[in-house]
Amino acid sequence: MIDQNTLFIGGTLSPAHAPERIEVLSAATEEVIGSAPAADADDVDAAVAAARRAFDDPRGWSAWSPDERAAAIERFADELEARAPQLTELVSSQNGMPIAIAGMLKSGLPATVYRYYANLIRTTELEQTRPGLLGGRAIVRQAPVGVVAAIVPWNYPNLVTALKVAPALAAGCTVVVKPSPETVLDSYIFAEAVVAANIPAGVINIVPGRASTGSYLVSHPGVDKVTFTGSTAVGRQIAKTCGELLRPVTLKLGGKSAAIILDDADLTANIEGLFQATLLNNGQTCVLNGRILVPRTRFDESLELFAGLVNGAVIGDPLDPSTQVGPLVSAAHRNRVEAHIAKAKRDGANIVAGGGRPAHLDRGWYVQPTLFSDVDPSSSLAQEEVFGPVLALMPYDDIGQAVQIANDSAYGLAGTVWTADESHGIKIAEQLESGTVGVNYYMLDPVAPFGGIKASGLGRELGPEGLAACMRTHTTYLSTSA
Numbered sequence: 001m002i003d004q005n006t007l008f009i010g011g012t013l014s015p016a017h018a019p020e021r022i023e024v025l026s027a028a029t030e031e032v033i034g035s036a037p038a039a040d041a042d043d044v045d046a047a048v049a050a051a052r053r054a055f056d057d058p059r060g061w062s063a064w065s066p067d068e069r070a071a072a073i074e075r076f077a078d079e080l081e082a083r084a085p086q087l088t089e090l091v092s093s094q095n096g097m098p099i100a101i102a103g104m105l106k107s108g109l110p111a112t113v114y115r116y117y118a119n120l121i122r123t124t125e126l127e128q129t130r131p132g133l134l135g136g137r138a139i140v141r142q143a144p145v146g147v148v149a150a151i152v153p154w155n156y157p158n159l160v161t162a163l164k165v166a167p168a169l170a171a172g173c174t175v176v177v178k179p180s181p182e183t184v185l186d187s188y189i190f191a192e193a194v195v196a197a198n199i200p201a202g203v204i205n206i207v208p209g210r211a212s213t214g215s216y217l218v219s220h221p222g223v224d225k226v227t228f229t230g231s232t233a234v235g236r237q238i239a240k241t242c243g244e245l246l247r248p249v250t251l252k253l254g255g256k257s258a259a260i261i262l263d264d265a266d267l268t269a270n271i272e273g274l275f276q277a278t279l280l281n282n283g284q285t286c287v288l289n290g291r292i293l294v295p296r297t298r299f300d301e302s303l304e305l306f307a308g309l310v311n312g313a314v315i316g317d318p319l320d321p322s323t324q325v326g327p328l329v330s331a332a333h334r335n336r337v338e339a340h341i342a343k344a345k346r347d348g349a350n351i352v353a354g355g356g357r358p359a360h361l362d363r364g365w366y367v368q369p370t371l372f373s374d375v376d377p378s379s380s381l382a383q384e385e386v387f388g389p390v391l392a393l394m395p396y397d398d399i400g401q402a403v404q405i406a407n408d409s410a411y412g413l414a415g416t417v418w419t420a421d422e423s424h425g426i427k428i429a430e431q432l433e434s435g436t437v438g439v440n441y442y443m444l445d446p447v448a449p450f451g452g453i454k455a456s457g458l459g460r461e462l463g464p465e466g467l468a469a470c471m472r473t474h475t476t477y478l479s480t481s482a
C-alpha cells in the first residue's frame with residue numbers, strides 16, 4: 001500500500017493543503033493499492049507560484065545555457081531509467097498495461113525522448129540575424145514560452161509526460177504536471193528522479209488531481225501555455241478556455257484510426273505488427289486502428305486471421321510477462337467499452353470473436369478482445385472511439401473506396417497501410433487525412449512530429465516541432481544593415 005500525503009512543489013515533497021484524497025485501485029485485483037492528495041486551488045496556486053519563481057529567476061533555469069540544461073535533462077533521463085523497473089510495475093498495476101510491452105513504452109522510450117531534446121537544444125539555432133528587404137535587418141530570437149501546464153492521461157503516463165516535459169525543459173520553460181487520478185502513484189517516483197537529477201527547485205512541480213484540479217490549472221493566470229493529452233470532449237473545454245485567454249495550447253486528443261490492408265499484404269508475416277496496431281495496451285491507445293479495412297476478395301481470409309489474433313491473445317495479470325491483454329483501467333471504463341459492444345450488436349454488427357468477459361478471471365476489469373464484422377461504416381462502432389480491445393473488420397472494393405472509408409471520420413490521428421510494396425504504401429499513406437500514418441509498422445519516433453488533425457487535436461509534439469511549441473519568437477528590427 002502506497003499512501004502519499006505530500007505534493008511535489010518547489011523541489012520538495014511537502015504536506016498538501018487539500019483534504020480530499022484520490023484512492024488508486026489495481027486494475028487486475030480491484031483492490032486499493034494506494035492513495036494521494038487531490039490538489040486543490042491553494043495547492044495549484046503554490047505549484048504555479050513555484051514554477052513562476054523558477055522561470056523568472058534571472059540566474060535560473062530559463063537563463064541557463066542550452067548546454068547546462070541539456071546536461072541536467074540527461075541526468076534526469078539517467079535517473080528515470082534507473083527507476084524503470086519500479087515505474088513499469090507501478091503503472092501496469094494501476095492501468096492494466098501488460099508488463100511485456102511496458103519495458104519499451106514506459107521506461108525506454110521516455111528516457112530516449114528526454115535525451116533527444118537534450119541533444120536538440122544543444123544544436124538548435126536560437127538566434128538569427130536576417131538581412132532585411134528595406135535596408136535594415138532583423139534579429140529573430142527564440143525564447144522559452146514560460147510556465148507550462150501539462151495535463152496527462154492514464155494510458156501511458158510516463159511517455160505522455162515525457163512528450164510534454166522534455167521539450168519544455170529543453171526550451172527553458174518550467175512546468176506544472178497534472179497526472180491523471182487513475183495513475184497518480186508513479187508520479188512520486190518521477191519526483192524522486194527530479195530530485196536525484198538535481199533539477200533546480202520549482203522547474204518541475206506535480207499536482208495530482210481530478211477534472212477540477214485540471215481546469216483550475218488551465219485557466220490559472222500564472223500559466224503561459226497549456227499542453228493536454230486526453231479525450232476530445234475535455235480537449236474542447238480546454239480549447240475554449242485557452243481561446244478566451246488567448247493562451248497557446250497543444251491538444252492531443254482521441255482517434256478512430258484505420259488499418260488499410262492492401263491486396264498484396266502478407267498478413268501472416270505481419271501478424272505481430274497488426275497486433276500492435278490494433279490491440280496494444282488492451283486497446284487503450286489513442287493511435288490504435290479500431291477499423292480494419294480489407295479487400296473484399298480477401299475478406300474471409302482476413303476474418304479468420306483476425307479472429308485467430310483476437311481469440312489467441314493471452315489475457316491475464318498485467319504483471320505476468322506472458323500476458324498480451326490485461327484489464328481495462330477502471331470499472332467505469334469497462335462499462336463504457338461494454339456499452340460500445342452492446343450498441344454495435346443493436347446496430348446489426350456481427351460478433352465474430354469475444355464480446356464478453358473472460359470466464360477464467362473473476363476479478364479485474366477485463367473485457368475479451370472482440371472482433372465485429374458486418375459493420376456499417378457510418379455506425380457508432382465505426383465512428384466513435386472505444387478505447388478498448390474492440391475491432392471492426394470492413395470490406396472495400398477498390399483502394400479509392402478504402403481511402404474514402406478511412407477518411408470518413410471526425411478524427412485524424414493515425415493509421416496504417418499494409419502492403420508488399422512500400423512505395424505504393426507511402427502513396428496511400430499520403431492520401432489519409434491524419435497526422436501520422438505507418439506503413440507495415442507504427443511507432444512514434446522522437447525525431448518526427450506526432451499529433452492529430454480534426455477532432456484529434458491541435459499542434460504537434462516530438463521532433464523540432466515539439467520544441468518550437470515551447471518557444472516564442474521575439475523580433476528586434478534594426479535600421480542598419482550591419
Ligand code: NAD
Nearest residue numbers: 152153154179180210211214215230231234252253254286
Ligand atoms: P480525459 O480527457 O478524461 O482526462 C485526461 C486528463 O485531463 C486527466 O488528467 C484528467 O484528470 C484531466 N481532466 C479531465 N477533465 C478536465 C478538465 N475539464 N480540465 C482540465 N483537465 C481535465 O482522458 P482519459 O480518459 O484520461 O484518457 C483517454 C483519452 O485520451 C482518449 O480519448 C485517448 O484517445 C486520449 N489520448 C490521446 C493521446 C494522443 O496523443 N492523441 C494519447 C493518449 C490518450
